[in-house]
Structures are given as structure tokens and as C-alpha cells.
Amino acid sequence: MTRSVIPVLTVIAAIIAIWYAATIFLNAPFERDQAERADTTITFAEIIPKTMAQERPVLPAPHQVAQELWKTTVRTRITSKRSLIWHAGITLAPTLTGFVMGTLLGILLAVGIVHSRVLDRSLMPWIITSQTIPILAIAPMIIVVLNAVGIQGLMPKAFISTYLSFFPVAVGMVKGLRSPDVMHMDLMHTYSASKSETFWKLRWPSAVPYLFASMKIAIAISLVGAIVGELPTGAVAGLGARLLAGSYYGQTVQIWSALIMAAIMAGLLVTFVGMIGNAVNKRMGVRA
Amino acid sequence: MTSVIKTEHLDLTFQTNDGPVHALKGIDLDVRKGEFVSLIGPSGCGKTTLLRVIADLETPTGGTVAVNGMTPTQARQNRAYGYVFQAAALLPWRTIAGNIAVPLEVMGIDKATQKARIAEKLALVDLTGFEKKFPWQLSGGMQQRASIARALACEPEMLLMDEPFGALDEIVRDHLNEQLLKLWAKTQKTVMFVTHSIPEAVFLSTKIVVMSPRPGRIHEIIDCDLGPDRPLDIRESARFLEIAHRVREGLKAGHAYD
Numbered sequence: 291m292t293r294s295v296i297p298v299l300t301v302i303a304a305i306i307a308i309w310y311a312a313t314i315f316l317n318a319p320f321e322r323d324q325a326e327r328a329d330t331t332i333t334f335a336e337i338i339p340k341t342m343a344q345e346r347p348v349l350p351a352p353h354q355v356a357q358e359l360w361k362t363t364v365r366t367r368i369t370s371k372r373s374l375i376w377h378a379g380i381t382l383a384p385t386l387t388g389f390v391m392g393t394l395l396g397i398l399l400a401v402g403i404v405h406s407r408v409l410d411r412s413l414m415p416w417i418i419t420s421q422t423i424p425i426l427a428i429a430p431m432i433i434v435v436l437n438a439v440g441i442q443g444l445m446p447k448a449f450i451s452t453y454l455s456f457f458p459v460a461v462g463m464v465k466g467l468r469s470p471d472v473m474h475m476d477l478m479h480t481y482s483a484s485k486s487e488t489f490w491k492l493r494w495p496s497a498v499p500y501l502f503a504s505m506k507i508a509i510a511i512s513l514v515g516a517i518v519g520e521l522p523t524g525a526v527a528g529l530g531a532r533l534l535a536g537s538y539y540g541q542t543v544q545i546w547s548a549l550i551m552a553a554i555m556a557g558l559l560v561t562f563v564g565m566i567g568n569a570v571n572k573r574m575g576v577r578a
Numbered sequence: 579m580t581s582v583i584k585t586e587h588l589d590l591t592f593q594t595n596d597g598p599v600h601a602l603k604g605i606d607l608d609v610r611k612g613e614f615v616s617l618i619g620p621s622g623c624g625k626t627t628l629l630r631v632i633a634d635l636e637t638p639t640g641g642t643v644a645v646n647g648m649t650p651t652q653a654r655q656n657r658a659y660g661y662v663f664q665a666a667a668l669l670p671w672r673t674i675a676g677n678i679a680v681p682l683e684v685m686g687i688d689k690a691t692q693k694a695r696i697a698e699k700l701a702l703v704d705l706t707g708f709e710k711k712f713p714w715q716l717s718g719g720m721q722q723r724a725s726i727a728r729a730l731a732c733e734p735e736m737l738l739m740d741e742p743f744g745a746l747d748e749i750v751r752d753h754l755n756e757q758l759l760k761l762w763a764k765t766q767k768t769v770m771f772v773t774h775s776i777p778e779a780v781f782l783s784t785k786i787v788v789m790s791p792r793p794g795r796i797h798e799i800i801d802c803d804l805g806p807d808r809p810l811d812i813r814e815s816a817r818f819l820e821i822a823h824r825v826r827e828g829l830k831a832g833h834a835y836d
Contacts, residue, residue: 471667473665473667474667474669477667478684479634479635479654480634480635480654480661481681481684481685481732482654482655482657491680492669574671575672575714576670
């Protein structure tokens with residue numbers, strides 16, 4: 291236990307130390323400016339505490355972000371619009387919806403690609419092209435187009451998550467469904483097994499480890515998709531809205547706490563998918 | 579005794595990027611019911627390819643091949659044979675019992691019959707009690723025995739074995755050879771056995787087919803009349819060494835050592 295705790299704590303301590311150093315470095319010019327305007331001189335020792343207590347710092351200090359997080363999660367009612375947990379919940383719904391849709395779409399595409407040469411040739415280039423378009427460019431279009439046909443709220447954001455998350459699942463599952471070795475495929479042939487029997491008894495179980503690996507990536511980018519989807523909607527609610535509102539009013543502390551919240555959420559979601567993956571692998575006889 | 583496998587002027591040419599490769603040329607072979615036939619020869623002599631043609635895993639480009647009087651495809655669909663590969667090729671996510679169940683599931687056999695059949699085949703290869711183990715919990719030799727049980731699961735008349743013990747050490751190999759002989763005596767199956775070990779071929783077979791490479795062809799067919807009762811130390815007997823010598827001479831004459 292201690293063997294894994296010590297390296298982790300060391301890294302965290304290093305990050306916080308670098309963060310504080312950067313805070314001083316980035317926020318000091320503002321303090322020097324202030325001093326100059328007031329026609330006073332200020333020593334470096336005097337600057338340091340001031341750089342960590344600014345209202346709108348270039349880079350907020352870790353403890354400022356921590357205080358903001360504490361205030362907006364623990365000290366605020368969850369139902370309040372000031373609660374970061376409430377905003378996280380708003381973002382979580384399209385993240386999960388988009389993740390489920392993206393995973394299903396990815397699996398479906400992979401099954402088609404593996405079983406049909408025509409689909410392999412025709413679909414794969416489009417799948418890859420779809421990911422070369424910056425999501426920031428296409429997200430507003432999706433929102434506008436769907437709004438025109440009367441779809442609002444959760445679904446447009448979920449569609450953006452789907453757009454991002456189907457890709458790793460499709461690519462991973464194509465690889466996974468093709469992973470059975472020749473000997474196993476020959477074996478199924480000697481049994482005169484049908485395509486669907488070969489799929490369910492051989493291809494699908496072989497692909498399960500690939501599925502969970504790609505689902506871990508998919509759920510993280512689903513969250514990114516949902517946040518990006520909140521930016522063009524006028525930023526009413528959700529973590530994306532907090533980011534946007536924060537940047538409107540120069541509330542860097544708010545932006546950073548929303549970022550940290552998104553990171554925590556992504557971490558939890560990936561861990562959750564990983565845990566399900568481990569449980570499934572264990573059931574499938576993987577050596578513990 | 580009836581013919582189980584009969585090939586006439588069998589040819590198989592692979593088209594590769596470096597031009598055609600004659601994997602098999604003019605193969606005439608007649609295997610009778612209950613025989614134990616070994617195919618021996620150096621790498622590239624087409625012994626595995628011949629086995630794969632019989633199993634309908636490769637399609638010949640010339641000549642005829644009949645398995646139980648049918649085409650290989652019909653024979654495969656009738657489950658005429660069980661195939662044992664070089665590696666055990668067990669599915670890692672299934673238990674030993676689950677692995678043996680795969681061919682039975684494909685056949686559509688009901689659960690109760692499956693269970694009885696699995697128990698019977700595991701007993702045959704001396705693996706009773708290992709039903710619930712996963713493949714990685716078994717040694718290499720035990721895994722290969724499980725794969726033999728799997729090949730026997732759908733009650734085929736014939737076993738096709740492609741260097742099944744090639745990846746195992748000699749001690750395990752000797753033991754499995756003995757067990758295979760007992761199994762053969764008990765079940766009276768026809769066995770086609772690919773190997774490149776001379777002692778293994780002589781110890782197991784009733785008939786040894788010596789093959790030579792480029793193009794893959796049959797050089798000589800040697801009868802191996804050691805009788806049904808073969809303890810391990812028969813390998814030191816004069817008759818055994820004589821047959822082994824003939825096989826070696828056959829391989830030499832067929833340019834196997836070039």
C-alpha cells in the first residue's frame with residue numbers, strides 16, 4: 291500500500307509546488323502595476339501573499355480553487371444553481387446518454403465492417419474523416435440543425451458526445467472482433483459453425499477486453515463532447531456553462547474549479563468503466 | 579476394411595506473390611478404417627496441407643479426395659472428423675468443460691447430453707475433476723489432452739492430429755504418446771497424425787507415410803507392424819530400430835536432409 295501511496299503523493303506535491311510557483315510568476319505583474327500606479331514600491335516578499343489572494347488572478351492559487359470547490363459543492367444546496375454538483379449533474383446526463391449511444395453505434399459499425407468487405411472499404415474512410423473535423427466547429431451546427439427540427443435540451447449535447455465516443459469503440463471493436471487467431475477460426479470451421487455462432491462463441495468474447503479499453507476512452511471524450519455542446523447553447527447550465535460564464539466575467543477561480551470538477555468527474559467515470567471491465571474479465575476467467 | 583480416406587492424383591498449388599508454390603503433387607493415399615497413419619517429413623513437405631485438405635480447410639487444385647466416400651465438405655458437415663491443432667487452442671474465457679461443450683453447442687445437443695458427453699470424454703483423457711478449471715490453470719500437456727477430448731466430443735469416426743505434441747517437452751510427450759495409443763485401442767478410431775519425430779511416428783503408427791518437399795509428395799509408405807501392445811521400451815527393440823532406420827533412409831532418399 292505505502293509503496294503506491296508515496297509515489298502518488300510525491301507527484302501531487304510536485305504539481306502543487308509548480309502550480310504555486312506559476313501563480314506567483316503569472317500574477318506578480320499585476321501587483322507591480324498596481325504599486326506603480328499608486329506610486330509606491332513593493333518588495334518581492336510583499337508581492338508573494340498578494341499574488342495568491344487576487345479576485346481575478348491570471349492563475350488562481352490551488353487553495354483559492356479548493357475554497358471555491360468547497361464553497362460550491364459542500365456549502366451549497368445541491369438544488370441551487372450555484373452548486374457545482376448541480377451543474378455537474380446537468381452535464382452528466384448527456385455524457386452518459388451520448389456514451390451509451392456512441393458505444394452501441396461503434397459496436398454496430400465494427401460488426402458491419404468485420405463481416406462485410408464492402409462496408410470495410412466504404413465506411414472506414416468516413417469514420418476516420420469524421421474525427422478530423424474539429425468538434426468546436428461542428429458542435430454549433432449540430433445544435434442549430436437539431437434546434438431547427440425542434441430537438442433541444444439534453445439530446446443535442448448527447449449527439450455531440452455520440453459523435454466523439456463512437457470512434458474509439460468502432461476502431462477498438464474492429465480490432466477486437468478480428469483478434470481471434472487463425473487456429474480458432476479454423477476450429478469453428480471444422481465444427482461447420484455458422485457466421486453468427488462464430489460471432490457469439492468466438493469473435494465477441496475475444497473482443498470484450500478491447501471493448502472495455504475503448505469504452506474508457508469513449509466515456510472520457512463523451513464528457514468533453516457534452517461540455518463542448520453546452521458552450522453554444524447560451525450557457526445556461528452545466529459545467530460548460532460555468533466555463534463560459536466564468537470567461538465572460540473573468541472569473542478565473544470559477545473556471546478552474548469547473549475544470550477541476552470536470553477532471554474529477556472524468557476520473558470517476560473512467561474508473562467506474564474500468565471496474566466493470568475488471569469484474570467482467572474476472573468472470574471470463576482472466577488470471578487474477 | 580473400408581476406405582476412410584482416398585486421394586487420387588491430388589494436387590494443391592498456392593498462388594503467392596513470388597509465383598506458384600506446389601504444396602502437394604500427385605498424392606495417392608488410401609487410409610483404411612481403424613488405421614493409425616503418420617505423415618512424416620521435413621518442413622514444407624505438405625504434410626499439414628494434406629491434413630487440412632482432408633479437413634476441408636484447404637481446397638485442392640487438382641485430383642480427387644474422398645472422406646467416407648463423400649467430399650471433404652460433406653464429411654465436415656457430417657462431423658466425420660475431430661481436428662487437433664499444434665497448440666491446444668482452448669478458448670481462454672471458457673472452463674475446460676465449457677471448451678469441450680463448444681462443438682456440442684454448435685451441433686445443438688441438449689444440456690443434459692452435453693454434460694454426460696463431457697464427463698465421458700474427460701474420463702477418456704484422464705482429466706476427470708478438471709471440468710471447472712480454466713485453461714491457464716492446466717499444464718501444457720493437460721491442455722492438449724483437453725483439446726483431444728474436445729475433438730472427440732462429437733463422436734467422430736476419425737481423428738486428424740497436426741503435430742499435437744510438437745510444443746511439449748519429451749517427458750510429457752512420451753506420456754501422451756502412451757495415452758494416445760491406449761485411447762486409440764479403446765475407441766478404434768482412424769487416426770491421421772502429422773509429426774516430424776521419427777520415434778513418435780514409429781511408436782504410434784500402423785502405417786508411416788514419408789513425404790518429401792518441393793513439390794510436396796509421398797516418397798514412400800512404410801508398414802509399421804509392431805503389433806497392438808506397445809510399451810514405451812519397445813523403442814529399444816530391434817524391430818523398432820529397424821523401422822526407424824527405414825524411415826530415416828526414406829527421408830534421406832527423398833532429399834529431406836538437403
